[in-house]
Amino acid sequence: xxxxxxxxxxxxxxxxxxxxxxxxxxxxxxxxxxxxxxxxxxxxxxxxxxxxxxxxxxxxxxxxxxxxxxxxxxxxxxxxxxxxxxxxxxxxxxxxxxxxxxxxxxxxxxxxxxxxxxxxxxxxxxxxxxxxxxxxxxxxxxxxxxxxxxxxxxxxxx
Amino acid sequence: xxxxxxxxxxxxxxxxxxxxxxxxxxxxxxxxxxxxxxxxxxxxxxxxxxxxxxxxxxxxxxxxxxxxxxxxxxxxxxxxxxxxxxxxxxxxxxxxxxxxxxxxxxxxxxxxxxxxxxxxxxxxxxxxxxxxxxxxxxxxxxxxxxxxxxxxxxxxxxxxxxxxxxxxxxxxxxxxxxxxxxxxxxxxxxxxxxxxxxxxxxxxxxxxxxxxxxxxxxxxxxxxxxxxxxxxxxxxxxxxxxxxxxxxxxxxxxxxxxxxxxxxxxxxxxxxxxxxxxxxxxxxxxxxxxxxxxxxxxxxxxxxxxxxxxxxxxxxxxxxxxxxxxxxxxxxxxxxxxxxxxxxxxxxxxxxxxxxxxxxxxxxxxxxxxxxxxxxxxxxxxxxxxxxxxxxxxxxxxxxxxxxxxxxxxxxxxxxxxxxxxxxxxxxxxxxxxxxxxxxxxxxxxxxxxxxxxxxxxxxxxxxxxxxxxxxxxxxxxxxxxxxxx
Numbered sequence: 001x002x003x004x005x006x007x008x009x010x011x012x013x014x015x016x017x018x019x020x021x022x023x024x025x026x027x028x029x030x031x032x033x034x035x036x037x038x039x040x041x042x043x044x045x046x047x048x049x050x051x052x053x054x055x056x057x058x059x060x061x062x063x064x065x066x067x068x069x070x071x072x073x074x075x076x077x078x079x080x081x082x083x084x085x086x087x088x089x090x091x092x093x094x095x096x097x098x099x100x101x102x103x104x105x106x107x108x109x110x111x112x113x114x115x116x117x118x119x120x121x122x123x124x125x126x127x128x129x130x131x132x133x134x135x136x137x138x139x140x141x142x143x144x145x146x147x148x149x150x151x152x153x154x155x156x157x158x
Numbered sequence: 159x160x161x162x163x164x165x166x167x168x169x170x171x172x173x174x175x176x177x178x179x180x181x182x183x184x185x186x187x188x189x190x191x192x193x194x195x196x197x198x199x200x201x202x203x204x205x206x207x208x209x210x211x212x213x214x215x216x217x218x219x220x221x222x223x224x225x226x227x228x229x230x231x232x233x234x235x236x237x238x239x240x241x242x243x244x245x246x247x248x249x250x251x252x253x254x255x256x257x258x259x260x261x262x263x264x265x266x267x268x269x270x271x272x273x274x275x276x277x278x279x280x281x282x283x284x285x286x287x288x289x290x291x292x293x294x295x296x297x298x299x300x301x302x303x304x305x306x307x308x309x310x311x312x313x314x315x316x317x318x319x320x321x322x323x324x325x326x327x328x329x330x331x332x333x334x335x336x337x338x339x340x341x342x343x344x345x346x347x348x349x350x351x352x353x354x355x356x357x358x359x360x361x362x363x364x365x366x367x368x369x370x371x372x373x374x375x376x377x378x379x380x381x382x383x384x385x386x387x388x389x390x391x392x393x394x395x396x397x398x399x400x401x402x403x404x405x406x407x408x409x410x411x412x413x414x415x416x417x418x419x420x421x422x423x424x425x426x427x428x429x430x431x432x433x434x435x436x437x438x439x440x441x442x443x444x445x446x447x448x449x450x451x452x453x454x455x456x457x458x459x460x461x462x463x464x465x466x467x468x469x470x471x472x473x474x475x476x477x478x479x480x481x482x483x484x485x486x487x488x489x490x491x492x493x494x495x496x497x498x499x500x501x502x503x504x505x506x507x508x509x510x511x512x513x514x515x516x517x518x519x520x521x522x523x524x525x526x527x528x529x530x531x532x533x534x535x536x537x538x539x540x541x542x543x544x545x546x547x548x549x550x551x552x553x554x555x556x557x558x559x560x561x562x563x564x565x566x567x568x569x570x571x572x573x574x575x576x577x578x579x580x581x582x583x584x585x586x587x588x589x590x591x592x593x594x595x596x597x598x599x600x601x602x603x604x605x606x607x608x609x610x611x612x613x614x615x616x617x618x619x620x621x622x623x624x625x626x627x628x629x630x631x632x633x634x635x636x637x638x639x640x641x642x643x644x
Contacts, residue, residue, distance in 0.1 A: 081635060091598070093591035093628075095635045100587050125466070126587035126608035 009136025017062025025055035443611035450575035502561035514551035603627035
């Protein structure tokens with residue numbers, strides 16, 4: 001059965017994207033005020049216009065994108081492996097056998113704590129490090145998932 | 159057994175201090191020279207003296223405050239004076255044991271033992287320094303307890319039987335290896351060195367004054383001469399860097415020998431610095447066989463052995479077996495991997511090539527067309543680059559082949575050199591299917607097989623038909639996660 005993430009993850013992603021767009025437009029505003037852009041004979045001359053447009057543009061993308069990535073984010077706990085399918089522009093499907101799992105983390109960032117969510121980080125011995133992260137899980141469910149995944153006899157694979 | 163004495167706390171070889179002092183004498187002498195040259199002599203002398211004391215203190219700490227112990231289950235290392243660090247590495251987790259001996263260390267009859275595990279970059283445990291005899295004993299002790307078998311330390315010292323030698327290089331072949339290995343990094347070194355040449359020959363340098371620039375000095379000189387000078391410097395540095403690389407590689411691969419000892423491969427090489435690496439066969443993550451047209455002409459290939467630990471000596475996760483005859487390659491890889499392997503035959507999707515054609519044209523030709531509105535010659539340049547890119551991609555897509563079966567995944571890649579990477583299925587950690595919007599347009603996808611050793615693009619099957627890729631991901635997964643590897 002394919003699981004979806006908790007819908008509240010969209011809130012976290014939107015919040016993060018909005019924060020980023022505020023940061024970026026602040027930077028643009030700084031450049032505008034220090035007269036880096038010189039649009040003397042147009043509407044762009046109004047201070048803060050470019051920064052505002054940047055903010056609006058980034059916010060629209062930042063609000064729409066989480067809905068799309070939520071739509072495409074699916075995962076499945078199979079008998080022998082963990083299967084993850086994600087990506088809006090780039091589709092990525094990852095398969096990690098349960099016998100290959102080295103250790104598991106349940107971690108909560110500040111936004112995740114606000115929404116009562118947690119993320120499960122799955123480490124394998126692979127050279128690409130902690131590549132497998134399942135964000136947006138309810139804390140109890142993340143703990144359950146961790147306990148399910150950890151109860152596997154690990155082979156000495158290295 | 160004489161090796162019982164490793165199970166109590168032991169110190170390093172006492173000559174460690176002596177070696178460290180002698181090895182650091184040049185730098186100490188240099189700083190003393192700097193100090194005596196300066197005007198405020200007494201002040202710098204004091205600083206130098208304090209530094210010297212500090213260095214000597216470090217030397218003493220590195221001997222008196224390091225103890226190690228090897229038991230049948232763990233390798234234990236305690237270091238430090240104020241913040242004491244105790245590290246224990248389970249014998250089971252050790253990836254390989256390397257013994258290194260530089261020229262000076264050989265005079266002192268001491269060696270460095272490096273213990274590599276899978277976790278993290280760099281080395282987890284190293285003993286600097288123990289006597290060569292102890293180093294060999296430590297290695298055979300670790301390996302024998304790792305496998306529950308007795309490894310004759312005599313064998314490890316180099317009196318191995320002839321039939322166990324997998325590969326060895328004669329002096330003539332070593333020269334050949336050195337000739338073939340051209341590394342661009344040496345080119346950079348030589349180029350930098352050339353900048354300092356004028357300090358040796360100050361008269362040969364023409365100084366251009368400000369007035370001469372104003373008189374268009376450069377324009378007055380013939381452009382042919384300028385081009386000749388640039389080309390001359392370029393070729394001189396290529397030849398110099400080739401010679402430098404030749405000597406360094408000769409030093410590196412001198413008396414190269416790969417021997418199979420029980421369940422390990424022991425690789426020895428080096429003229430001034432002796433490398434002695436032991437790789438347990440079980441720990442090999444992948445093996446790649448590479449060849450290029452030049453090597454092919456002489457009938458040789460190069461084998462890379464990938465392990466999870468980072469090889470400290472080479473800053474790579476692979477060990478190189480250079481210049482192995484093509485007819486011996488198959489036998490060698492079979493010994494390393496423990497199964498028969500074939501060259502991959504299946505081809506990648508034909509639309510892959512068109513993907514690169516479109517990529518090449520968009521990346522290079524389009525901007526140059528835009529630029530050609532202003533500068534017409536850019537169009538030609540862009541077209542040349544575009545055609546070159548497409549040509550390179552045509553060859554490299556032709557070379558891409560792969561094979562998946564019950565025991566291994568074989569992937570062939572390359573442009574100038576052909577690299578065949580064989581990854582045992584039991585070593586595969588994760589499988590990833592990736593399709594960007596550009597790939598989606600061409601109905602192709604990329605599969606990456608991740609192992610504990612960093613293989614980069616060598617572990618990527620790129621690109622396959624959309625449906626084929628999904629099927630293959632499923633197949634690889636079924637093969638490696640449902641099967642129990644004993």
